[in-house]
Amino acid sequence: MRLVLRHLPRAMSELPKAYEPNEVEKSWYQAWLDAKCFEADPSSEKPPYSMVIPPPNVTGILHLGHVLNNSIQDILARRARQKGHEVLWLPGTDHAGIATQTKVEKQLREEEGKTRRDIGREAFLEKVWQWKEKHGGIIIKQLKRLGCSCDWSRERFTMDADYSKWVAQVFADLFKEGLIYRGKRMVNWCPVSLTALSDEEVIPKKQNSKLYYMKYELVDEPGQFLEIATTRPETLMGDVAVAVNPKDERYGKYVGQKVKRPFPPAEIPIVADEHVDPEFGTGALKITPAHDKADFEIGVRHDLEIIDVFHPDATVNCPDVPELDGQDRFVARKKAAAMLEEMGLMLKIEEHENNVGFSERADVPIEPRISMQWFLKYPATEETAKAVAQEEISYRPARWAKTHANWMDGIQDWCVSRQLWWGHRIPVWYRKEKVSALQEAESLTLDNLSAGDLHVSAEPPMDPENWIQDNDVLDTWFSSWLWPFATMQHLGEDSELVKKFYPTTDLVTGPDIIFFWVARMIMAGFRFKGELPFKNVFFTSIIRDIKGRKMSKSLGNSPDPIDLMDKYGADGLRFGLMRTAPVGADLRFDEALVEEGRNFANKIYNACRFRRMVGSDSKSDFKPADHPSLRPYHYDILAKCDALAVNQEAAYQEYRFNEIGSQLYEFLWSEFCDKFLEAVKGDLREEASEAQREITLGVFDVVMARYLQLLHPYMPHLTEELSVRMGYLAEGQFLMQQELPEQALLVGVNSDIITTGQEQADAVYEAAGRLRNLKAEYRLAARKDVTFIAKSGPDWLEAEAETLSLLVGAEAITRDEAYAPEQGTPGAVTSVGELFMPLAGLIDMEAEKARLDKEIDKIQKEVGKCQNKLGNEKFVANAKPEVVAVERERLAEWEGNLSQLQQMRANLTS
């Protein structure tokens, strides 16, 4: 028995005037879960559709970026179900190494005043797992609140035991292949997290720094100095040379000489290197190979010593200079500058803007540092670049393919080791006899170990007591890049799931992680599964605030989606966001968008509420073809609904989510409510015939039932609710499980009849607009007692006169071809003929003259434009025939209107 039955007994008309989404959304979500609507069946005969969720950080909380991203995925999943696919949307979370470890360390510090080293690796990991258990479910709950139809029975976590097996196995395979190696290299070091980072985790930021000009004395020419500019005097102790450009004539004579390093005192050589830019600073560059990537390379070229003068936390490690030893790098910078000043070696200090790399997570400047790390030479780079370039994987918008290509071009080996504890520990063991202490293992090179002393495998050694495991863990992304298949398949098994659903169909993610994630997943797909992991990648907009700034906690400009959902409903939030989400550009978020979404939900709800007030029995089995003659408004709305279905499909094909939303909005609000519903209200009044009433209710129900289905991916809860309440579903059915019918609503109806009906409906709607306009001009908008007289018009006018009156808010519209308007009677040329508004006669003749003159003027301009165009021989010769035909029709229409208006104007003055 369905939970939702408890909704049914209450009549719609007893419900509040405004839709209240919160209860409805929660109970429907639960009903879907209870009925296992989201679970994928690998044995299904239906064609597969699959996606994997970009796994959010396990301890993260939902932000608007997630809302946009997951709304899109939910829309795709729900639409695919409606199109008859067996859908797998596989959810899960990411362990997020640094982010999570940092949070737990902070808590440990605050609550117990301890560091992770104080309590040790095992106890610390225990705490992280506890934290994960406590906070890990939050974002999943939030995704459920949003209505995401993920298969929660298959939820995965990147540190699940079998997922971890994949990670270790992949590492071992790549190591055996020679693509993973260990070495001492210059890496990006985070002095707060105390770990190496990949290039992608370093964010360059513009900084207002200082450029210090100082001088080093030449050893062979006392009293002579070489001037050097630097932004980092605190690394001076690590200087091992000064470099100049070999082509720089100012310094050529000094190359090969030595200068005196001020502290600790030393004599260091002057070398020539192409890297040095003679234009910058003084053209002489101090070389600190231990603390700068470029300096390191120069050091290698000139065989220079490497002197590391920092501890891992970026405090100075230089006992020879006690003034600086132990100081933080930024304190040391000022102190070193002061010391140079005292020694008379400082020339000047200039303001200088430069880029400094910041640690993505800890938000402090990274320190280039030489350390022993594990690196990966990327596999399958050629296939990956080719697959994207040749659109075997299509990127949408397509321009991101170029960004992808640019990155692939200059690709550097990936530093995959992290000096953290939370993560997948590197599956490498060293024989204890050879390596007695972990500290030694860190400085060990693999070349010094024979094959028997090294164990690299997904399985630990059989005799663990004789081995020591590598201390480091892997970069989080080293597990994420396996996500599309490691979530579907245990290592070494060929699961039903992977057979049915891999490769996946679509991937929806942000363009900011093309390098981190998307490109790497493609490489892993090729290398480990021999094929592409997905066919289409849809990149979402990046959400900014209304001023165009990135959303961030520190700016406080990031609204909590849960608050928004409480206020406007999940459907309102989804719809508001989707309707304006630009295809290519950034999205500027404004709460007004969500308000619009809520208002729209309310509009639909009220249209249905109205329907229930005039009759509680559903007529969704109504067949237009069974009725020989419907009213024009019926044909019109049925045809527009059929067109909507077609247009929706076209827009889905191109992932044009904003257009899909606009179509849905336009149809319901303008076409269905403003036009159709207003036009047929008369059919539902007590004095209307039973037959007419039945037909109108039938048309309402078939259109609304179909519309709710089309809208369902965007507003799943509301549409499910209304479909049940309106009686459009059989007992036990869910809207989300109904396939979209292929048949049009107007199937079997003669197309000429439809066209005629639509033309008449159009004419009436257009005329209603003109007459309302006329009333408003004479400030009669609110009056209902105005009668219009038609002096001309089509033969069907009388049949529709009552409807037109209803739409206009008029007493009546009567036909009188002999009618001779009194002077000053306002009139208008409409698509249902020449109409006059006698009530206002004699009121203001001058105003009427002015109004007509203005209108005539406007139309004359249009006529002129058309005539010009049609008078252009080249236009008539070259333009498409249908374009010319349209132009001719337009001219004829304008001219007809013009002559009628001119006649009316003439009558006024005669």
Next chain:
RNA sequence: GCUCGGUUAGCUCAGUGGUAGAGCGCUUGCUUCACACGCAAGAUGUCACUGGUUCAAAUCCAGUAUCGAGCACCA
């Protein structure tokens, strides 16, 4: 420096060769028997600039200006 994107109504954005659009905001009028989270009417544009292609350019091409993103450099 390289690459990519934007510039259309007061605001946020659609529009891709053939009559300039939406939502919000604004003005005016409405307790119209679904909805004020609403109804009706209205005002508002040198489609950044300059040139080119075309019978026809907001739309295609080239350049300029300007804003933004990414990459490289950054002593």
